[in-house]
Amino acid sequence: MMQVDLIVIGAGPAGMAGARLAADAGLTVAILDEQHRAGGQIYRDVDIVASARGDILGKDYTDGLHLTRALAHDNIRHIAGATVWIIEEGTRVGYLQAGGAHVVTGKRILIATGALERPMPLPGWTLPGVMTAGAGQILLKQSGVLPAQAVLVGAGPLLYLIASQMVRAGHPPLALIETQTRAHSLRAARHLPNALRGWRYLVKGLSMIRTLRQAGVQRFTAASEIAVEGEGRAEAVSFTVSGKRHRLICQTVLLHHGVVPNTQMARALDIPHHWDAAQHCFVPKRDDWGRSPQTSVFLAGDGTGISGAKAAALEGQIAALDIATDLGAMAADQRDAQAAILRRAKSVELAARPFLDAAYPPFAGALAPADDTIICRCEEVRAGDIRACATLGCTGPNQTKAFSRAGMGPCQGRYCGLTVTELLAQANGKTYDETGAYRVRAPIKPVTLGELSKMTTQTNESERHD
């Protein structure tokens, strides 16, 4: 069994930056990640892609090279293609790699599992040809593949980012169907003075919108009653703007109305979560250093609340400072001095966030889908089924799971959890915190008996990290 000081789960910005700082402080680090190369979703495959498509993807993407290259350190072992399926006693992590099951133990664990797309249940969102905007971006980053004449639906900076990357790649989207309204802009305006501290984000946003205008990409705003139509696959998107119904023919629809913390691993550890009203999602409980109530487990990055890649890297470093002090590798005053600098930088990164959250809120139609809209993709449970469960007296997602099977499929509630909480809270007139979320239990990802049977429990010399 491999033994290290720190196990980092997730090789995105928070995990990579945290791993390097801990390694520099003298700790041995194992960083586990599901993908074959470091970077997380934001810097997916940047090591091999930056030279090929850096011009299309932009500097914010190629900046990730600083982090991936920093993993080359004698104290860091990057375990790629590793799927974590269990964490025991806050110190032991079981993972699958290349068809076998392995275990690594660490004195501390840093969970940096990032974000997921906020589920966007609409009529037709399960049809082939409908994907998340994040999926569209991953295709472009990792594979250099992009859809022709795609329609982008929803709200938020990521929608503009992928649209402008498609323009630069020479295949602009057919149209953007945006859900934010004038009322949202007015409400966001009061956050503008503070957002000016994060002016770089605002300038980037305006520049992306200009790119789309110059490329002649059609934009609709304040869209509602959005539906994807098609027999067997996406063939069109229909929607209403100012009382008028529109219909665009297209074969690819990319959905996005924000990303939310991927809390699966923190939930599996029974770390308490609470509802963040501004970001409209659950966030795990942790202190200013990212330490969870389970004192050997730290959390950093978008998995603790959405603040973007730059802030995530800073959070990873802040957590690593406390971990280093915890394990006697760094004096407390040195930790505090370094943390003060990182926290100042983080507050600048976060300055534009309240403005963005208010200007591009989740699409109301997807927070309250019609009764016949599928909300659990795996088990094909519809919004009306959850509302019927509420009528029967179900107060929380774990009850509706047993009643309706929502959340019982292979994705284990990742893409229906927030919707089920939302629907129950609405139907029962309760808060999100009162309504709660799915309990998550290991296996965090499916594991086959064949893989388990090959579990390595003996100390393997080649795996030991000294």
Next chain:
Amino acid sequence: MSTALTFLELTPPSRTVRVEFDGQPLDLPLGANLAAALMVAGVHTLRKTPVSGAPRGAFCMMGACFDCLVDIDGVTRQACMQQVTEGLVIRRTKTAGQNDAS
């Protein structure tokens, strides 16, 4: 249905290998993301759901949604988490009423 140009590749692959999808031979880029390579090859429906038999394709491309499940060597895998290798035999997962012990 004109699916040929739905997805485009910015750079042509340097080397392709022969794989089999549901009995059909396909030439896909070696080492490519399997879900992405299948999309470019015009395969948009990766499976039918066990509940209603509805068609599904890749959705999240990051291993979270499990919509791109395919059968590889008898084991259900997420196509978006697999790399294309020579001679890969990919089958559609079984649908409603066909569930075996797996």
